[in-house]
Amino acid sequence: xxxVTTGEPLIVLDGVNKWFGPLHVLDDVSLSVGRGEVVVVxxxxxxxxxxxxxxxxxxxxxxxxxxxxxGQPLPAEGKALAKLRSEVGMVFQSFNLFAHKTILENVxxxxxxxxxxxxxxxxxxxxxxxxxxxxxxxxxxYPAQLSGGQQQRxxxxxxxxxxxxxxxxxxxxxxxxxxxxxxVLDVMTSLARDGMTMVVVTxxxxxxxxxxxxxxxxxxxxLVEDAPPTEFFANPRSERAKDFLSKILTH
Amino acid sequence: MSVLIxxxxxxxxxxxxxxxxxxxxxxxxxxxxxxxxxxxxxxxxPLRAVGTAYVNIFRNMPLTVVMFFAAFGxxxxxxxxxxxxxxxxxxVFRRLSTDLPYFRFALIALVLYTAAFxxxxxxxxxxxxxxxxxxxxxxxGLTFGQNLRYVVLPQSWKASVVPLGSVIIAMIxxxxxxxxxxxxxxxxxxxxxxxxxxxxxxxPVAIGISIGYLIMTVPLGALLDRIEKRQAVAR
Numbered sequence: 001x002x003x004v005t006t007g008e009p010l011i012v013l014d015g016v017n018k019w020f021g022p023l024h025v026l027d028d029v030s031l032s033v034g035r036g037e038v039v040v041v042x043x044x045x046x047x048x049x050x051x052x053x054x055x056x057x058x059x060x061x062x063x064x065x066x067x068x069x070x071g072q073p074l075p076a077e078g079k080a081l082a083k084l085r086s087e088v089g090m091v092f093q094s095f096n097l098f099a100h101k102t103i104l105e106n107v108x109x110x111x112x113x114x115x116x117x118x119x120x121x122x123x124x125x126x127x128x129x130x131x132x133x134x135x136x137x138x139x140x141x142y143p144a145q146l147s148g149g150q151q152q153r154x155x156x157x158x159x160x161x162x163x164x165x166x167x168x169x170x171x172x173x174x175x176x177x178x179x180x181x182x183x184v185l186d187v188m189t190s191l192a193r194d195g196m197t198m199v200v201v202t203x204x205x206x207x208x209x210x211x212x213x214x215x216x217x218x219x220x221x222x223l224v225e226d227a228p229p230t231e232f233f234a235n236p237r238s239e240r241a242k243d244f245l246s247k248i249l250t251h
Numbered sequence: 252m253s254v255l256i257x258x259x260x261x262x263x264x265x266x267x268x269x270x271x272x273x274x275x276x277x278x279x280x281x282x283x284x285x286x287x288x289x290x291x292x293x294x295x296x297p298l299r300a301v302g303t304a305y306v307n308i309f310r311n312m313p314l315t316v317v318m319f320f321a322a323f324g325x326x327x328x329x330x331x332x333x334x335x336x337x338x339x340x341x342x343v344f345r346r347l348s349t350d351l352p353y354f355r356f357a358l359i360a361l362v363l364y365t366a367a368f369x370x371x372x373x374x375x376x377x378x379x380x381x382x383x384x385x386x387x388x389x390x391x392g393l394t395f396g397q398n399l400r401y402v403v404l405p406q407s408w409k410a411s412v413v414p415l416g417s418v419i420i421a422m423i424x425x426x427x428x429x430x431x432x433x434x435x436x437x438x439x440x441x442x443x444x445x446x447x448x449x450x451x452x453x454x455p456v457a458i459g460i461s462i463g464y465l466i467m468t469v470p471l472g473a474l475l476d477r478i479e480k481r482q483a484v485a486r
């Protein structure tokens with residue numbers, strides 16, 4: 001996974017601050033993510049890592065600082081923002097599939113309504129994507145009929161159907177039973193191999209080790225460390241990171 | 252019990268008039284309730300305040316008082332509610348156009364009162380759609396309108412339909428009040444007419460009008476149960 005980045009970075013956060021009332025959830029965060037790069041964000045709960053992930057497609061507006069995506073500053077609410085969001089895939093902790101639509105309809109809604117693709121073409125590509133994430137045989141079922149791992153893979157296919165330039169993962173395996181974590185991480189790993197730009201908030205240290213180009217460690221809203229995974233796990237520089245790793249790796 | 256057979260046409264006439272006022276009031280309450288619901292979930296604070304005030308007033312006032320206001324307040328303001336003499340509609344619902352305004356007044360009271368409950372049933376449906384789904388729709392690039400149309404409303408409707416049905420059933424029963432506010436010939440006023448004016452025994456007459464209300468409410472309740480069961484499968 002070396003030398004994947006080329007040209008100017010795809011996502012740039014510069015001096016980003018975010019307050020929830022008196023709570024300073026993002027404290028002067030600057031970060032750039034290159035094209036094809038896989039950045040894994042870890043840290044204790046409440047450290048602001050999910051918020052960081054959600055600011056990138058402006059599901060969470062920021063208080064100050066700038067975020068640019070593909071050279072353009074994030075637009076304010078409106079058509080331009082909707083267009084930007086269509087280019088950034090997002091996968092949520094709780095899947096958030098549309099409960100009243102079949103798996104295939106979940107996957108084709110965006111392409112048909114946002115991109116105005118022909119339903120037949122969207123359907124064909126949707127089925128191919130479902131096949132890629134290994135649930136083609138579930139296409140006509142409703143989300144509630146699927147296991148958590150299948151639902152999350154469907155959610156990944158739904159995001160991929162928009163042919164996004166980057167994918168954001170907000171704790172994609174945290175709501176899954178342990179035996180289903182692997183099937184979701186496998187899909188994410190294959191995406192990373194194919195050169196997708198990814199920002200992944202996770203507690204899966206194994207995924208961070210083998211799939212990430214960089215590991216970001218956050219604590220108290222600050223970006224504390226930014227290093228390749230081998231370096232970070234072998235030699236964390238900050239006390240906060242050492243403390244965090246000792247807590248999660250001893251079990 | 253012979254009154255049920257001897258006076259069948261009177262019961263049938265009462266049933267028909269009660270059915271008319273219920274159909275009209277249900278249509279009016281659904282429309283007005285939807286408007287108030289949109290106000291209440293609107294992002295514009297003054298509109299929200301108007302919607303909230305409406306619900307607070309009409310949900311918390313006894314229907315009898317609303318009826319008093321309609322039956323005595325409107326004439327005091329010089330209105331006979333003539334705007335309800337809707338051409339076309341008054342072919343089927345002939346009472347809309349009679350010179351005695353009490354049918355129209357009762358209709359207005361029933362609509363105003365029921366709309367507050369309709370609004371809350373619709374709103375509870377919107378709140379029942381998990382916020383994460385709307386977020387997922389936004390992250391796909393759907394606009395606010397597309398989000399409502401393709402993701403939120405189709406699901407909120409499903410969550411609203413059963414509470415809405417309960418609101419309408421309550422409204423049908425509430426319509427029994429109209430006979431005490433000048434409406435002649437609905438089911439409840441029929442009972443009064445047959446017992447106090449024509450001297451029939453009370454219990455058979457009460458059974459007769461009860462059957463009339465049950466013919467309207469029981470099938471509606473059964474329909475709601477079916478809808479609920481079908482939704483349980485889809486969920």
